[in-house]
Amino acid sequence: MVSTGRNLLKKMYYYRAMYLLLLPGLAYITLFKYVPMAGIMLAFKEYNVVTGIWDSPWNGFANFERFFQGSYFWPIMRNTILISLYKLLFGFPAPIILALLLNEVRVNWFKRIVQTLTYLPHFLSWVIVYGILMAFLAPNEGLLNVLLKLFGFEAVPFLTAPEWxxxxxxxxxxxxDAGWGAILYLAALANIDPSLYEAAIIDGAGRRRQLWHVTLPGIRSVVILMLILKLSHILDVGFDQVFMMSNIFNQEKSDIIDTWVYRVGLQEMRFGVATAVGMFKAVIGFILVLTANKVAKKWDGQIW
Known part of the structure; x- marks a missing residue:
């Protein structure tokens, strides 16, 4: 036991430079991920700002009951799940398709330009994106509505109509985010053994057959892993985006859990209920990750 401890200390000293590089990331995770977990107790307390966290009385599962029994529960759950499923259905394949298309481009300068243009929007904040939408889709002065009226059509309230x-x-x-996500799949595509394509060509496989029997199986593990990560955040629709685009006119179709928590937790100062909802989201995400990983292992073996 003593010799094992000494060997461990020797290894740590030998790799001391690596451990020093690890310290900033470890400090960040500890301070901003693990230390705040102590605040979970707010979900089970009738929190009072004056008395503080420790002296506030315990109330069991009352905060959870207020959320589940409220008239707002089903509308915001429906909006959250539907928007998340739409993003999963249409948004998840988008970077895969883009990566496959870019992988087929043989003109390097054109490929680099397209890749740069597609991942640049990732660095824009949702405030800027909404400003661009206002320029194109504003009811009266938006470019698209100006063109519609120019051709004799009525203006469409894209930014305020619930159906849009x-x-x-x-x-x-x-x-x-499609361009940014495609980077990962392009890296996976670059790791596929070229000899597999050569063997497929010798066997008479065309581009479609190569795609189906070589390319897609080559990135299958990465696709499954990314799908599992997506499922773990199925209740995280994206607060910044929804907060910027929702308004009183389209709120019935855009109000999600995160925006509701913002109003209840920060505007109404009901921190206990907001914490309970956050804990509920974390539990659901944890269950989905375990379930998806179990299904993935049965379908394609252990991928991590």
Missing amino acids: IRTLLVSTDIWK
Whole structure:
């Protein structure tokens, strides 16, 4: 036991430079991920700002009951799940398709330009993205509505009509992050053994057959891993995006858990209920990760 401890200390001293590089990341995770977990107790307390966290009385599962029994529960859950499923259905394949298309481009300068243009929107904040939407889709002065009126059509209230908000949320999310997500799949595509394509060509496989039997199986593990990570955040629709694009006119179709927590936790100062909802989201995400990983292992073996 003593010799094992000494060997461990010797290894740590030998790799001391690596451990020093590890310290900033470890400090960040500890301070901003693990230390705040102590605040979970607010979910089980009738928190009072005056008395503080420790002296506030315990109330069991009352905060959870207020959330589950409220008239707002089903509308915000429906909006959250629907928007998340739409993003998963249409947004998840987008970077894969983009990566496959870029992988087929043989003109390097054109490929680099397209890749740069597609991942640049990732660095724009949702405030800027909404400003761009205002320039194009504003009811009176937006470019698209100006063109519609120019050709004799009525202006469409894209930014305020409830029936348009989910389409805007999904489409802008794809536009903003598809290029950035494609980088990972391009890296996976670069690791596929070229001899597999050569063998497929010798066997008479065309481009479609090569795609189906070589390319897609080559990135399958990465796709499954990314799908598992997506499922773990199925209740995280994206607060910044929804907060910027939702308004009193389209709120019935855009109000999600995160925006509701913002109003209840920060505006109404009901921190206990807000913490309970955050804990509920974390538990659901944890269950989905375990379930998805178990299904993935049965379908394709252990991928991590």
